[in-house]
Amino acid sequence: MPDCTAPRVGLVGAGTISHLHLPHLLRLGADVLVYAQAGAGELTAAYGGTVAGSLDELLSQVDIVDVATPTYTHYDVVRRALAAGQDVICEKPLARTSAEAAELTELAARAGRALYPAHVVRYFPEYVTLRAAIRAGRLGDLAVLRFYRSGAFPARTAWYADPELSGGIIVDQMIHDLDQARWLAGEVVRVSATWTRRPGPHPAEAAHVLLTHASGAISQASGIWGPPHLEFITGYAVAGTGGVLAHDSAAERRYVRDLAGPGPSGPVPGIDPAEDPYFLVLQDLISAIRHGNEPRTTAADGAQAVRIAAAAVTSAQSGQPVDLALEVPAP
Amino acid sequence: MTAGHASAPPAPLRIGIMSFAHTHAAGYARLLRDQPGIEVRGSDPGPHPAAELRGRALAAQLGVGYCDSHAELMDWSPDAVLVTSENARHRPLAELAARGGAHILCEKPLATTRADGQAIVDAAAAAGVMLMMAYPVRFASAFTRLQADYAAGRLGELIAIRGANNGMLPAERAWFADPELAGGGALVDHVVHIADLIDALTGAEAVSVTAITSRRLHAGRAAAETAGLVLVSYDTGVSAAIDCSWSRPATAPTWGGLTLSVAGTLGTADADFFGPRSRGLDAATGRPLELPYGPDLDAALLATFLTAVRAGEQPQPDGAAGLRTLEIMLGAQLSARTAQTVTLATSVRGYPGGYDRI
Secondary structure (H helix, E strand, O other): OOOOOOOEEEEEOOOHHHHHHHHHHHHOOOEEEEEOOOOHHHHHHHHOOEEOOOHHHHHHHOOEEEEOOOHHHHHHHHHHHHHOOOEEEEEOOOOOOHHHHHHHHHHHHHHOOOEEEEOHHHHOHHHHHHHHHHHOOOOOOEEEEEEEEEEEOOOOOHHHHOHHHHOHHHHHHHHHHHHHHHHHHOOEEEEEEEEEEEOOOOOEEEEEEEEEEOOOOEEEEEEEEEOOOOOOEEEEEEEEOOEEEEEEOOOOOOOOOOOOOOOOOOOOOOOOHHHOHHHHHHHHHHHHHHHOOOOOOOHHHHHHHHHHHHHHHHHHHHOOOEEOOOOOOOO | OOOOOOOOOOOOEEEEEEOOOOOHHHHHHHHHHOOOOEEEEEEOOOOOOOOOOOHHHHHHHHOOEEEOOHHHHHHOOOOEEEEOOOHHHHHHHHHHHHHOOOEEEEOOOOOOOHHHHHHHHHHHHHHOOOEEEOOHHHHOHHHHHHHHHHHOOOOOOEEEEEEEEEEOOOOOOHHHHOHHHHOOOHHHHHHHHHHHHHHHHHOOOEEEEEEEEEOOOOOOOOOOOOEEEEEEEEOOOOEEEEEOOOOOOOOOOOOEEEEEEEEEOOOEEEEEOOOOEEEEEOOOOOOEEEEEOOOOHHHHHHHHHHHHHHHOOOOOOEHHHHHHHHHHHHHHHHHHHHOOOEEEOOOOOOOOOOEEEO
C-alpha cells in the first residue's frame, strides 16, 4: 500500500553530503530533522528542516535515517538507527571496513529494515547511459573497462587525510568506480592496487586498481586527489566484443564559461540540476523504503564495494594481488 | 668529384631496410625515399604469406632498391639499417648489421626475450655502432611540452601516471597474431611505448609490474591476449597504469591513439598525441568522418636517427632504453601468466636484470 504521508527523515551530519542531501529531501516532501555535532543550525537555516537536540531524539521521531556523517562513524550511527527500528540510507562507503559493512548488512537483514548505501554515481546520467547500452547488448561481451576520477584533495575537514578514518582515496573516492565496475561487469575475483600518498603542505593521493571479474572481463580504476585548483573530472572507456563506449566529463558539457577570477573546484563533478543524481538517488531509495520497489543500490552492493576497496588497500600494502573468493563472505 | 668545387657534396647516406615484415617498414621507406642525399635499399627474403605484398614487389611499389638477401644488403655497405622484421627476429638481423658496421634503428620492442635484447645491445657495443629504438612518440611536441612542465616543477612531485595506447588488432600482417613471431599479444605491442615515455619523462626506475589480460576481443583470431591492463610501480613511489588493449574496432574510422595523463602535487597534464582531428559525418552511411592531422612522428624519429648517423653521436632512445622497456613488458607477461606481481629484482638501469617473483 503506497504511503502518501510525508516521510519523516532524520539527517545525521551537517557536512558536504548533508548540503547535497537536505535540499533534495525537502524537495521530496520530507519532514527533515537534522542532528549533527556541529553545523546543524547553519544547515537548516540555509535550506529548511528542524534541528534535533540529540541523536536519540532524532531516532525517536523519524521513520528513515539518512547517515551523512564521516565514514568512520557510519558503523555506529547505522547500528543505532537499525536498533531503533529505522530504515537507513547511508552515504558511501557503507562502512569504514569490510567487516563493519558486512555486519551492518547482516543486522539490517535480521531487523527486517532497509539499508541502502547512496552510491550516487549509479544515478549519474553518463553512467546510466553506459549501463543501459551494456544491458541492451550494444557493446557485446565486455572485455576491458577503464574508469578515472580526479579532483582536489578534500581538505574541508581533517578526517579525509587520515586513512584510518576515511580509508584514503581508494575507500572514499575510488569506491564509486569500483562499484561501477562491479555494477557493469559483475562480481570481482581478484584485485591489485597501487596507492601513493603525499602528505604535507601540498597533500595529494593517487591510486590505481586492477580488477578481474568472474566473467573474465578486466577493469582499471584510477583516482587522484590533487591540488586545490584541480577540477573534478570523471570518465570511462569500456570495450566489448560489440563496440566501445567512452565518456569524459571534461569534454561533455552543456555550458562552458571563461570568466575573470578563479574557477570553482568543488567536491562533486558538474551536474545538471534537471537530472541531479543527488536528488535521484534519494528519490529512488526513499521510494524503495516507502513503496517496496527494488532500489538501484542495496546493502549487499555497498558491502561488496567496501570489500573490493579494502582488498585494494590490502594489495597496495602487500604488493601482491588479493583473491576474492566469491562464495566466502566478507570477514 | 668535379674539380673546382670548394667542397664536394657528401656521399649519399646508404640506408638499408632489413625486412618488410613490420608495417612501419613501408612508411619509413617512403619517408627516406623522398629525402635528398639518401639511398634506400630493402631486403625481405621470403617465404611470405600469399596475401601480403612483400619482397621485391613491395620495394618496387615503394620505389626503393632491393636486395634478395640480408647478406646482399650488407654487401652494399649501408651506413645504417632499420630492423623492421617480426619482433622475434630482430636479433639475427641486428647482429648481422652490427658485424657489417651499420648503425641500427630497431623497431619496437627491441626483442621478445631478455637474452635477445641483451645480445642486440652487446652486438652493437662490440661493433661500435649506434643502436636506437623506434619510439616515435618521444618526438611529439606535446611530449616536449610535458617534459618542460615537469622539468620546470610545474607539476610538482609526481603521484600517478595513466596511459592508454589502444589500437586495432594489427591485421595487415599475419605474424602479429602469431605469438611466436610477435612475442605475445597486446602486451608486446603497446606497453613499451608508454613505458618509454615515462622513462624519458621521469628517469624513474621500474621496480614491480602487475598485469591482467583478456582474449575476449577478436576471440576468433586471438592466439594471445588482445586486451591488457598493467600497473608499473617506480622507485620514486609513482605508479603508472597502462591500457595496451587492441580495443579499437576494426571498423573504426582511424587506427586508435595514445594518451598520457600525468598527475603531480601541483597540477596535472594530459597529452592526447594523436587526438586532434576534424570530425563530421558521412552522409551516405551516417558513419563518423574523422580526419586526424598532425606532424608525422616517424619523420621526426628518422630525422633524429639520420642526424645521429651523420654526426656519429648516439641518439636517444638508445638500446638501454629498449632493454628497460622490454623488461617492463616481460614483467607484465610473467605477471599475467602467474597472477602475481612481478618484482624487477635488480636494477633495470644497471642491466642485466632478472626477475625475483615474491
